[in-house]
Amino acid sequence: MQNEARTSQTEKRIIILWESHFRPIPFVYFASMKQSRLSPCSFTLELYRFMGATPPPLFESHASTAWKACALDRAYTASLTPRRCLNAPPALAFSRSSMLVRTRAETATPMENTNDRALLFSRSPWYHLMHFGPRPTRNMGHPEEVDIIVAGGGPAGCVVAGRLAYADPNLKVMLIEGGANNRDDPWVYRPGIYVRNMQRDGINDKATFYVDTKESSYLRGRQSIVPCANILGGGSSINFQMYTRASASDWDDFKTPGWTAKELLPLMKRLENYQKPTNNDKHGYDGPIAISNGGTITALAQDFLRASDAIGIPFSDDIQDLDTAHASEIWAKYINRHTGRRSDAATAYVHSVMDVQTNLYLRTNARVSRVIFEGTKAVGVAYVPSRNRVHMAQVKETIVRARKCVVLSSGTLGTPQILERSGVGSKELLQKLDIKVVSDLPGVGEEYQDHYTTLSIYRVSNESHTLDDFLRGDKEVQKELFAEWETSPEKARLSSNAIDAGFKIRPTEEELKEMGPEFNELWNRYFKDKPDKPVMFGSIVSGAYADHTLLPPGKYITMFQYLEYPASRGKIHITSANPYKEPFFDSGFMNNKADFAPIRWSYKKTREVARRMDAFRGELTSHHPHFHPASPAACKDIDIQTAKQLLPNGLTVGIHMGTWHKPGEPYNAAKVHEDIKYSAEDDKAIDDWIADHVETTWHSLGTCAMKPREQGGVVDGRLNVYGTQNLKCVDLSICPDNLGTNTYSSALLVGEKGADLLCEELGLKVRLPHAPVPHAPIPTGRPATQLVR
Numbered sequence: 001m002q003n004e005a006r007t008s009q010t011e012k013r014i015i016i017l018w019e020s021h022f023r024p025i026p027f028v029y030f031a032s033m034k035q036s037r038l039s040p041c042s043f044t045l046e047l048y049r050f051m052g053a054t055p056p057p058l059f060e061s062h063a064s065t066a067w068k069a070c071a072l073d074r075a076y077t078a079s080l081t082p083r084r085c086l087n088a089p090p091a092l093a094f095s096r097s098s099m100l101v102r103t104r105a106e107t108a109t110p111m112e113n114t115n116d117r118a119l120l121f122s123r124s125p126w127y128h129l130m131h132f133g134p135r136p137t138r139n140m141g142h143p144e145e146v147d148i149i150v151a152g153g154g155p156a157g158c159v160v161a162g163r164l165a166y167a168d169p170n171l172k173v174m175l176i177e178g179g180a181n182n183r184d185d186p187w188v189y190r191p192g193i194y195v196r197n198m199q200r201d202g203i204n205d206k207a208t209f210y211v212d213t214k215e216s217s218y219l220r221g222r223q224s225i226v227p228c229a230n231i232l233g234g235g236s237s238i239n240f241q242m243y244t245r246a247s248a249s250d251w252d253d254f255k256t257p258g259w260t261a262k263e264l265l266p267l268m269k270r271l272e273n274y275q276k277p278t279n280n281d282k283h284g285y286d287g288p289i290a291i292s293n294g295g296t297i298t299a300l301a302q303d304f305l306r307a308s309d310a311i312g313i314p315f316s317d318d319i320q321d322l323d324t325a326h327a328s329e330i331w332a333k334y335i336n337r338h339t340g341r342r343s344d345a346a347t348a349y350v351h352s353v354m355d356v357q358t359n360l361y362l363r364t365n366a367r368v369s370r371v372i373f374e375g376t377k378a379v380g381v382a383y384v385p386s387r388n389r390v391h392m393a394q395v396k397e398t399i400v401r402a403r404k405c406v407v408l409s410s411g412t413l414g415t416p417q418i419l420e421r422s423g424v425g426s427k428e429l430l431q432k433l434d435i436k437v438v439s440d441l442p443g444v445g446e447e448y449q450d451h452y453t454t455l456s457i458y459r460v461s462n463e464s465h466t467l468d469d470f471l472r473g474d475k476e477v478q479k480e481l482f483a484e485w486e487t488s489p490e491k492a493r494l495s496s497n498a499i500d501a502g503f504k505i506r507p508t509e510e511e512l513k514e515m516g517p518e519f520n521e522l523w524n525r526y527f528k529d530k531p532d533k534p535v536m537f538g539s540i541v542s543g544a545y546a547d548h549t550l551l552p553p554g555k556y557i558t559m560f561q562y563l564e565y566p567a568s569r570g571k572i573h574i575t576s577a578n579p580y581k582e583p584f585f586d587s588g589f590m591n592n593k594a595d596f597a598p599i600r601w602s603y604k605k606t607r608e609v610a611r612r613m614d615a616f617r618g619e620l621t622s623h624h625p626h627f628h629p630a631s632p633a634a635c636k637d638i639d640i641q642t643a644k645q646l647l648p649n650g651l652t653v654g655i656h657m658g659t660w661h662k663p664g665e666p667y668n669a670a671k672v673h674e675d676i677k678y679s680a681e682d683d684k685a686i687d688d689w690i691a692d693h694v695e696t697t698w699h700s701l702g703t704c705a706m707k708p709r710e711q712g713g714v715v716d717g718r719l720n721v722y723g724t725q726n727l728k729c730v731d732l733s734i735c736p737d738n739l740g741t742n743t744y745s746s747a748l749l750v751g752e753k754g755a756d757l758l759c760e761e762l763g764l765k766v767r768l769p770h771a772p773v774p775h776a777p778i779p780t781g782r783p784a785t786q787l788v789r
Contacts, residue, residue, distance in 0.1 A: 143361055145401040146172040149381050150409055151368035153177030154234025155345040156731040157409030159751025162349030165360035166771055167764040174361040178386045179231035181364045182346050188237045189341040192494030197238035206231045206238050210585050218590040220691045226587055228413050232364055233346035236744055241497045243291050243332035246739040246746055247532040248322040253737050256717045267752040273779045275337045282321045286779045288348035288770045292337035295495025298465050304501045304540045307612035313503050325534040328503035338777050340489030352771035369579035371406055371422040373438050378406040378727035384579055405726045412700035412733040413572055416445035417583055420574045435577055439723025443712035448570035449702040449738050452694050453562035457544050457623040459638050460615040462645050464555045467498050472548035502539030518594035522567055534740055536602040537562050561602035562697050564740035567592035600686045611672050617642045625689035633682040699743045704733035718757050730754030
């Protein structure tokens with residue numbers, strides 16, 4: 001009976017420990033030092049099996065990397081977990097973890113004896129917790145008051161939180177993120193499987209999907225869907241990883257002191273660890289964000305670049321130099337060439353600091369519902385669980401106070417909703433919803449902008465290297481690629497996003513004549529005198545970006561083309577003070593007629609590039625405009641020679657999507673000399689296809705614009721929200737105009753600028769270089785010299 005009572009008491013204590021410390025945090029555990037005893041420091045598999053949970057991976061010794069204690073106040077033997085826990089094996093603990101620095105070592109060396117056993121530091125629980133797992137529980141707790149609260153863990157929020165916390169170890173910073181922690185998530189750090197994180201299948205929890213409240217006549221009755229990231233690191237944890245930059249004139253167009261391209265260039269360089277050769281001084285080499293060509297570059301990329309040059313798009317070594325607007329390049333990626341891992345903002349700015357300091361608090365799976373005001377001074381925030389099923393749809397708020405500042409960084413779609421629920425926004429809307437008005441700012445939630453993309457799919461030769469077999473679920477291919485990653489991640493195929501080349505383009509004078517009066521008016525007003533602004537962006541993906549269960553067998557490429565500066569605008573506003581209620585959302589896609597002509601033009605341009613590629617074998621007609629069959633512009637599917645290679649004895653290779661396509665004659669790209677001629681009817685078919693298929697690129701911005709208050713502005717040049725104190729917005733919602741780029745780089749830059757502004761106001765200085773990035777070599781600060789691979 002005594003043994004049963006003791007066992008029952010032990011179980012209760014385990015459950016208390018599990019509920020309070022381990023279940024909320026995705027801990028990574030390590031090999032037990034006392035295999036015969038159940039110890040919370042070494043739980044290993046026993047705790048997880050007892051609780052019926054799936055154990056995380058176990059890490060064995062990592063002898064190639066060790067931790068060295070430097071300038072410690074004292075080192076002593078202590079339990080890593082609270083006293084109420086079971087008997088924990090002693091572990092090396094330090095009173096000042098911020099004084100730890102990581103050093104390279106061939107083997108780990110004994111640091112201290114504990115319980116008459118030599119404890120290898122690289123095998124100690126402290127080392128594994130510091131290097132691989134989440135931070136000590138005090139950093140993951142729920143403090144009632146801190147100095148700075150950052151609401152939103154996207155790229156900009158991670159930069160602000162990480163930079164401020166690292167600048168002053170005594171400054172308490174809390175970062176609140178609505179999604180899960182991305183720490184060591186293989187579905188995040190393996191670049192080649194990013195597509196999975198973007199699916200809307202009821203399983204993926206790394207994205208939130210906003211749907212137009214009403215059907216759009218501009219989209220022929222469709223409701224557009226705009227996803228945004230729902231994970232620590234924001235879009236940087238799940239995006240396409242394409243490295244692009246805005247043009248110099250984009251930043252100059254902000255017309256705000258301190259925000260010109262010349263003034264921002266040092267910050268652009270500060271954040272970069274550029275791992276490509278370059279012949280200019282526009283890049284940085286000692287920052288936390290790695291940029292490289294990734295693990296592999298396919299031959300299709302070179303084929304694409306040659307074909308692009310054939311239609312007047314020259315090759316350039318670097319079109320991200322802030323000036324080039326009409327050229328192609330081998331496309332760089334946010335991938336560390338030494339580790340093969342994605343370079344996300346959370347790993348670079350947040351986890352790196354939490355590895356060495358204890359003043360950065362992280363709260364995930366929590367949604368900030370509103371800012372707490374005393375008068376017009378922001379003094380804290382209220383947050384709720386991201387999922388409210390447990391609370392039966394009741395709003396269960398937790399209050400955290402901020403002594404110095406509240407920073408809203410919840411993105412273009414999230415930040416305006418927080419402001420409106422807090423009493424900052426249009427007075428008419430707030431009074432209608434019975435929300436006390438703190439600051440009347442009608443511009444909140446207005447002027448929503450995005451980039452509009454269409455994609456067309458082409459067949460390529462069966463010898464081409466694409467990711468189609470991997471994407472369609474071929475088990476042997478998937479096994480091969482994952483094994484390749486485990487062996488040599490730095491050069492594995494999964495260490496790439498399969499987007500190896502692309503271009504930025506502007507129309508010629510002859511092409512402008514065919515683009516209609518609406519776009520020509522926009523051209524003359526917006527583009528003509530700014531030669532660094534591209535109109536369209538195009539890229540090649542080595543594989544079909546589509547549902548492969550609906551596609552016939554074969555190899556494909558996808559051509560992305562997206563509009564860099566749409567004239568259309570949308571809006572988002574809350575419909576209730578309840579944070580769980582869906583907002584009113586109008587994406588505004590294509591509601592300005594001027595946007596059709598450049599997308600139509602870019603479809604024609606990418607089609608001409610594809611036709612001139614040696615690998616080209618036809619168009620997947622289901623993913624193209626529906627031209628009249630007799631039109632010279634009509635799409636032609638697979639050629640007969642390729643069809644016979646795929647299915648020598650079958651007839652189904654050309655049957656898909658409910659239509660029949662007869663294979664054509666063998667194709668010869670060398671015989672293509674003239675562009676396809678399109679009639680007015682053909683142009684109408686393209687416009688209908690655009691309305692039916694145009695979609696977001698996840699590049700939302702502009703709903704809390706940085707411009708004068710009387711012009712609908714929400715924040716000033718120092719990112720302060722008008723009519724309030726101690727409240728800033730630091731994300732892409734502050735952009736008063738569009739940026740011609742994939743927006744990850746811009747979000748990082750806004751975060752760096754926001755961190756600088758806050759440091760100035762707090763009397764601090766940004767520490768350089770930033771804390772060492774986990775799983776990555778420390779940058780040398782020198783330009784890369786390796787050849788383009």
